[in-house]
Amino acid sequence: MKDASSSHQTGQRDSFGSSFGVLVALAGSAVGLGNLWRFPYLVGENGGAAFIIIYLGFVCLLGIPVLLSEFIIGRRSQANARGAFLHLAPGSRWTITGTIAVICCTLLLSFYSVVGGWGVEYFIRAVCFDFTRGGEAALSEMFSTFTVSPWKPLVCHTVFLLATALIVISGIQNGIEKFSKIMMPLLFVIMIGLAIRSLTLPGAQAGIDYLFKPDWSEVSTGTFLAALGQAFFSLSLGSGMVITYGSYVSKKANITRLGIETAVADTLFALIAGCAIMPAVFAFGISPGEGPGLVFITLPHIFSNLPLGGVIAIFFFLALLLAALTSSISVLEVVVAFCMEEFHMKRKTAVLIVFSVIWALGCLCSLSLGILDHWKVFGKTIFDLFDYLTANVLMLIGGLLVVVFVGWKLGRKVIHDELTNGGKLHIPAAFIDTYAFLVRFVAPAALLTIMLFQYLS
């Protein structure tokens, strides 16, 4: 195997400027709509605490091992999601893993940007104090009229994707790192403030019980797949993101620590988002199983009934937008880095081309909720299909290939070398052994079983 420092592409690569920069960028990617929009409604649809416990189990047992594996691949190869495999396993078919990641990110950003666009619209509505005017029926009507409209969501999707592209055009240190360094602490403060407000509402206790006291009777096999898909989606796994960001990380950084900190930060954010949303939902006697509309219908209804709710709404949708942006930039970067290195494009050209493709696919996603809702593939609209394909299929397959690659192809010596930086860092042997065991046996077996169960049932 070639030495990692002889990167397979020529020319100076961009890199992160500091460990803190890497952490906020990784956490920024992980914390996003997955935490603020997807996690709360999945918790609500899957019975609360029991789902959360299964989710936490998957984060520790599968999420962290996959995350560290992607980190090892990225940092060792110093190349994009596909180039990494070309570099580490030249002439083999492992590059398919990178290709899957690039396709996954393209599809993912198409629908992610549409939901980000809803965030833009709802932030503007919050600033105009629009939610104070309607009851729940009016807000539900507002959401459905907006999402099925043929042009407004397209404009918002365009604005959101443009903002994403502008940050990515500025590169790693000046764009992604700088933006994440300012926005992530701000996001944290806003979310803590929102959680405190929600937890102190009269009647909040029922929501807290729902989040933390499990009722196992609601658990089915579907719950496991939903929790696993969410863990992968939330930690941005199997999508080549950690490989790509990992490739910009210095050889001196402690990737074990960075990986675990990222997983902890992401999980904390999901729980804080749960605490900001569920107690309020229960305090207002609303059903938590409202589905994807939870954040866009139920919450505005709550805001319109809270003292100072108008201001709280502004902060909530600002948080949603920031979280979505720090994630969308990472998804775009995966595809942009791939185009730059595999096709020798300049960053600007790559951003422009990728932007155009994703913009067009995003328009289809958005229209599939309205005038194109009769276009169904496997009984799903394009929007639902992309969501399902990424979180429940491509990311899981990508994750499976990544752990098998690290566990069986790269092997123990490379694992040890990367986690300890060639013996310079002290990482307990028991940790490395456990990690190696998880990636060689537990993670592949668990991922395969859950996927087969889902696809064959």
Ligand code: PFF
């Ligand atoms: N983790 C992001 C979220 O929770 O919203 C979504 C995501 C970002 C998935 C980046 C994949 C990715 F590469």
